Amino acid sequence: MKEECGVCAFFGKNAEEKIYLMLIQLQHRGQLSAGMTTFNSNEKHLLKTHRGLGLVNSSFKAYDENKFKQILIKHHSNKGIGHVRYSTSGQDDLEYVQPFEREHGRKKKWFSFAFNGSITNYSELKKDLEANGYHLIRETDTEIIQHLISRFLKEEPNNLQNVFHNLAKKIDGSYSLVFINAEGTIIALRDPLGIKPLCYAEKNGEIGIASESVALANIGFDKIKEVPPGKIIEIDNKLELKDFLINNKRAFCMFEWVYFAHAASKIEEKLVYNVRYNLGKELAKLEKEKIDKNCVVVPVPDSSKPAGDGFAEELGLPSKEGLVRNRYLGRTFIETKNRGSKVRQKFSIAKEVFENKKVFLVDDSIVRGNTMKNLIGYIKEYGNPKEIHVRVSCPEVMFPCFYGVDMGSKKEFIANNKLTRNERIEAIRKEINVDSLIYQSIENLVKVIGIDEKNLCLACLNGKYPTKKGEELKNFDDNKIE
Ligand code: SF4
Numbered sequence: 001m002k003e004e005c006g007v008c009a010f011f012g013k014n015a016e017e018k019i020y021l022m023l024i025q026l027q028h029r030g031q032l033s034a035g036m037t038t039f040n041s042n043e044k045h046l047l048k049t050h051r052g053l054g055l056v057n058s059s060f061k062a063y064d065e066n067k068f069k070q071i072l073i074k075h076h077s078n079k080g081i082g083h084v085r086y087s088t089s090g091q092d093d094l095e096y097v098q099p100f101e102r103e104h105g106r107k108k109k110w111f112s113f114a115f116n117g118s119i120t121n122y123s124e125l126k127k128d129l130e131a132n133g134y135h136l137i138r139e140t141d142t143e144i145i146q147h148l149i150s151r152f153l154k155e156e157p158n159n160l161q162n163v164f165h166n167l168a169k170k171i172d173g174s175y176s177l178v179f180i181n182a183e184g185t186i187i188a189l190r191d192p193l194g195i196k197p198l199c200y201a202e203k204n205g206e207i208g209i210a211s212e213s214v215a216l217a218n219i220g221f222d223k224i225k226e227v228p229p230g231k232i233i234e235i236d237n238k239l240e241l242k243d244f245l246i247n248n249k250r251a252f253c254m255f256e257w258v259y260f261a262h263a264a265s266k267i268e269e270k271l272v273y274n275v276r277y278n279l280g281k282e283l284a285k286l287e288k289e290k291i292d293k294n295c296v297v298v299p300v301p302d303s304s305k306p307a308g309d310g311f312a313e314e315l316g317l318p319s320k321e322g323l324v325r326n327r328y329l330g331r332t333f334i335e336t337k338n339r340g341s342k343v344r345q346k347f348s349i350a351k352e353v354f355e356n357k358k359v360f361l362v363d364d365s366i367v368r369g370n371t372m373k374n375l376i377g378y379i380k381e382y383g384n385p386k387e388i389h390v391r392v393s394c395p396e397v398m399f400p401c402f403y404g405v406d407m408g409s410k411k412e413f414i415a416n417n418k419l420t421r422n423e424r425i426e427a428i429r430k431e432i433n434v435d436s437l438i439y440q441s442i443e444n445l446v447k448v449i450g451i452d453e454k455n456l457c458l459a460c461l462n463g464k465y466p467t468k469k470g471e472e473l474k475n476f477d478d479n480k481i482e
Helices: 015-025 065-074 122-131 141-155 160-170 213-218 255-260 272-284 305-315 339-346 370-383 421-432 442-449 468-481
Strands: 005-011 033-039 047-053 079-085 100-102 111-119 173-181 186-190 199-203 206-210 231-235 239-243 295-299 323-325 347-349 358-363 387-392 436-439
Touching: 005 015, 005 111, 005 173, 005 186, 015 033, 015 065, 015 079, 015 206, 015 213, 033 111, 047 065, 047 111, 079 111, 079 173, 100 141, 111 122, 111 141, 122 141, 141 160, 141 173, 160 173, 160 186, 160 231, 199 213, 206 213, 255 272, 272 305, 272 387, 272 442, 295 305, 305 358, 339 347, 339 370, 347 370, 358 370, 370 387, 370 421, 421 436
Parallel strands: 295 358, 358 387, 387 436
Antiparallel strands: 005 079, 005 206, 033 047, 033 079, 100 111, 111 173, 173 186, 186 231, 199 206, 231 239, 323 347
């Protein structure tokens, strides 16, 4: 499972450096590419965009001090936006790297923007644009948004609030978006349901905006606030918060707490680490196995570590790093169709942790189940445990995500929703070949996050999509399976 992207923006001294540092902190949200656009009123090119493939460090050539400095000098500024990308739509080449800049002779219409999310009515919007004589070059919703912003800017060049109001009325889906124009106005906004996170902070006249609080805290901001869903932040020389499309409903993505977000981030004021730790504790309360000194807890690295620790603490067991993740692998897998070999490239086994032990393997989620199956096979072969009991801190994923999380179609999921819950879990247990399997319940997940169920997106767990188009796509995906 991969998150689509992370965004950030900065107003203040050395914006280029701050954006680079924030992107490093948002790296977990996208490793395909990174980029930034900065504004400088003294240059002929009022906006300058740097884009590169790979991790933030490679995109900004940080491996070569001179090249890195040249990029930062070229982008020296007091205003800018940044982006890290993983794609769920579009390909892996420079054409798709954000920010997308559109040059124009009129400053109000020359802009650059970046977004995190996914447009669920992409096909309709594409058809609509094509019917109006547009030619689309890429297979990505970013290009659609670019054309729509241009169109609305043509209609109302002096009112950015209305431009984004019109955009929001057109699109169904999730989005956190940052924008800058050649007059140096920064806009940041979050979809009216708040599916994707976005936060901001001000200190000593400087303003930072980022998908996650960890990026702002890292460059010295405190008092970090959530961008209210449906609100727009406009920055010329000071921050203004305006409405662009108010909706009283909320649909915060539960997976941000379970898996995507950095453990040190706060989402809706809840520390991600604490939520994961407490999910582990809650899971331990469901335990039926006999606990003795031969038991050990092993979390699947890295995002399951807090849940593993919480689970172990509740049961009075040690939590051990029996699976050691290769932290330097990045995206350099030796390409193979064999997932078993991918798992072996990714993890090493500390045999003594497993040997002859009753092992509780804690993971935060199982989607297709292939990785888990291969991991179990690998642990059995090299770790020689007495028993393996898998505990999952998120309930069964049974429905696709149409809001920017790459988890495929329902038919690929290991959890088949046509069975009863007990039958389903037993079928998965057999398939992954372990001694027992327990999943978190939806009720416990909601309780631990601490936000009313009606304000969370749980669509991939319960099939109830928070947007109209999401519901339509669910039926389409169901029909494909019949
Ligand atoms: S469907 Fe699942 S992953 Fe997608 S936004 Fe909703 S909760 Fe998040």
